[in-house]
Amino acid sequence: MMSVMNIRAFPDEDIALYVRSKDSETFREIIFRYEKKLIRYMTFLVKNDLTAHGLVQTTFLTVYRDLNQYSPRLKFSSWMYRKAHEEFAHFYKAQRKTTQAVGSYPGLFEELISDDDFENEFSDPKLVKHIAQYASNLKVMYREPLVLHFIEQRSYDEIRDILQLPVTIIAGRITKGRRLIEKKYGKAS
Amino acid sequence: MVKHHKDLNFEKKELAYESGMSRRVMQRIEVENIRMRPSIVFIARTVFLSLIVAVTAGIGVFFTSVIFYKLLAVRVFGVRFLLLHIPWFSVGLAISCFLLCFAVIEYYKLAYKLTLFRLFMLLAVVFVGFAFLLYKTPLHENLRRTALSSIYSVDGQPLVLYAGRVVESRTANIFYIETLRGERVKIYLIRGARIPSKGIHEGQSVFVAGYTENGKVVARSVMALKDMSPAK
Numbered sequence: 001m002m003s004v005m006n007i008r009a010f011p012d013e014d015i016a017l018y019v020r021s022k023d024s025e026t027f028r029e030i031i032f033r034y035e036k037k038l039i040r041y042m043t044f045l046v047k048n049d050l051t052a053h054g055l056v057q058t059t060f061l062t063v064y065r066d067l068n069q070y071s072p073r074l075k076f077s078s079w080m081y082r083k084a085h086e087e088f089a090h091f092y093k094a095q096r097k098t099t100q101a102v103g104s105y106p107g108l109f110e111e112l113i114s115d116d117d118f119e120n121e122f123s124d125p126k127l128v129k130h131i132a133q134y135a136s137n138l139k140v141m142y143r144e145p146l147v148l149h150f151i152e153q154r155s156y157d158e159i160r161d162i163l164q165l166p167v168t169i170i171a172g173r174i175t176k177g178r179r180l181i182e183k184k185y186g187k188a189s
Numbered sequence: 190m191v192k193h194h195k196d197l198n199f200e201k202k203e204l205a206y207e208s209g210m211s212r213r214v215m216q217r218i219e220v221e222n223i224r225m226r227p228s229i230v231f232i233a234r235t236v237f238l239s240l241i242v243a244v245t246a247g248i249g250v251f252f253t254s255v256i257f258y259k260l261l262a263v264r265v266f267g268v269r270f271l272l273l274h275i276p277w278f279s280v281g282l283a284i285s286c287f288l289l290c291f292a293v294i295e296y297y298k299l300a301y302k303l304t305l306f307r308l309f310m311l312l313a314v315v316f317v318g319f320a321f322l323l324y325k326t327p328l329h330e331n332l333r334r335t336a337l338s339s340i341y342s343v344d345g346q347p348l349v350l351y352a353g354r355v356v357e358s359r360t361a362n363i364f365y366i367e368t369l370r371g372e373r374v375k376i377y378l379i380r381g382a383r384i385p386s387k388g389i390h391e392g393q394s395v396f397v398a399g400y401t402e403n404g405k406v407v408a409r410s411v412m413a414l415k416d417m418s419p420a421k
Contacts, residue, residue, distance in 0.1 A: 020225060024218070031211040039210075053210070060214045061223060068228040164301035 012076035020067040031060055034077075037152065038084050040112045044147040045088045047136050059087045078161040081148070085162055092140065109136055112151075134181045142177030145170050238297050242290055246315065249286025253320030255279040258329040287316055330370060346400035351376070352414065355393045364389055366397065377407045385413035 007015075007029055015033075019026045038059060042052035063083050070079050109132045131150045135143050148154045148162060159170050217223065259276040291312055294300050300308055323329075337348055351374055353366035362378040376397055378384065389395065389411060399408040 024225075025215075027218075028211050028215060031208070031214055035208060035210050057210060057213055057217075060210070061217060064214075064218055065223055065226055066231075067225050069226075069231040160302065164298040166302060166304045166307075168304055 012080075013072050016067060016070055016076050017072070020070075024064075027064055030063070030080075034060075034080050038080065041081065041084060041147060041152055042088060043112055044109065044132075044135060044151065045140065045144060046091065051091075055087050055091055056084065059084045062087065074161055075158060078154075078158045081152070081154070081158075081162040082164070085144070109133060130185075130187075131178075131181065134185045135177070137184070138177055138180055142173050142180060145173045146177040149174055238293065238299065241293055242299065245286050245290045245293070246312075249283050249290060249316055250319045250323060252279045252283035252286065253316050254323035255329065256283060257320055257324035261324065283316070283320075287312060327370070327372075346402070349399055349401055349406060351397040351406065353395065353397075355389055355391050355395055358389055358391055366395060374406055376411075377405050378411070379407050379409060382408050383410040383412075385411065387413070 007026075010018075012030070012033065015026060015029050019030065035056070038056045039049070039052050042055050042059075043049050046052050046055065059080075063080060066083070070076065112132065128150050131146055135146050135151075138146070145159055145163065148159045149156070154162065156167050156170055159165075160167050163170065256276055256279050259274065259279065291309065294308060294312075295305070303311065334349060337350060351366060351368055353368035353372075353374070356365050356367045356373065358364035364376055364378075366374050366376060368374060376399075379399070382399075385393075385395075394414040396412045396414055397406070397408045398410045398412075399406055401407070
């Protein structure tokens with residue numbers, strides 16, 4: 001007989017497959033795992049925490065509706081971020097002119113990375129703080145890969161699957177984004 | 190292929206976590222009766238897009254091969270000739286199909302791992318490569334003959350036309366020609382057939398019109414042509 005395990009021990013992919021074929025209530029676990037990450041990601045994109053909450057809520061509903069589209073060949077986290085990106089893209093097309101820092105307040109972005117749940121395993125903390133501070137002033141095309149790489153700690157391959165762009169373009173945008181920040185606000189000290 | 194879930198064995202009470210977000214999302218799923226869309230919807234979408242790409246590519250390859258056929262099959266070269274004989278209709282359709290194929294792949298991110306340049310080059314290689322292979326098959330020649338047969342006929346039989354060089358002429362009413370595509374065809378001359386006044390001799394370029402009977406090409410008319418060797 002199988003031993004009872006803590007649900008946190010199961011990978012996202014197993015939970016997703018379980019939700020779609022057996023128990024939709026387990027979808028709560030997916031919300032638990034991704035809520036804060038997606039809100040942080042979305043806030044960096046829309047520069048407004050209230051709008052970000054709304055978009056993340058819609059993202060979860062879309063994810064639930066499209067769960068049968070998920071293929072385990074892709075990392076589940078990449079698929080989740082992809083769905084969030086699509087939600088943002090719809091919003092951005094509709095509200096192209098209001099993506100200025102409306103609704104943001106001083107310290108909003110630094111606050112997002114000072115959360116206890118924020119895990120920084122790969123990057124220099126000073127660099128992450130620097131990017132969190134100034135990435136919001138960049139165009140979306142540079143801001144999004146920068147946030148995914150330095151704040152959300154996604155690899156280039158994962159970003160490729162999320163944004164559905166070739167790795168060379170992603171690498172170019174990340175480098176250009178960093179250079180723009182350094183040129184305007186100096187290097188991370 | 191749909192991967193089935195593992196039997197996850199966990200305590201249900203562990204799902205007790207409920208943030209505002211979780212509560213709102215689960216409530217909306219229940220109240221708005223949101224259901225997961227069946228897999229067939231996504232499979233159908235992928236199949237539909239793949240079909241569009243395949244059909245467009247197929248049509249594009251066909252028209253590209255028509256360009257090869259029109260320009261290379263006659264083996265006459267030169268800028269003036271090219272300008273006069275470029276099959277603009279096929280060129281237009283081949284380019285349209287190429288662009289449509291490219292646009293569908295790019296818009297629906299069917300090959301997002303490739304850069305635009307690589308995708309462009311890959312499609313170009315596929316179009317030109319397959320078109321060249323198709324040009325090497327007798328498809329266009331057969332299509333041309335079928336089209337001509339449906340327009341013209343000899344004694345109620347569909348007309349067949351061949352142009353080539355006489356390579357062997359052993360008897361008075363049987364000779365062999367090698368067509369421009371390198372095909373060797375045995376020709377039977379029917380009694381009363383029109384032939385060149387100087388007769389038929391090896392090395393002569395001829396145009397044969399006739400019909401097929403039990404797999405044999407029976408000529409009703411043979412016309413001598415000027416030398417058909419490529420222009421120097």
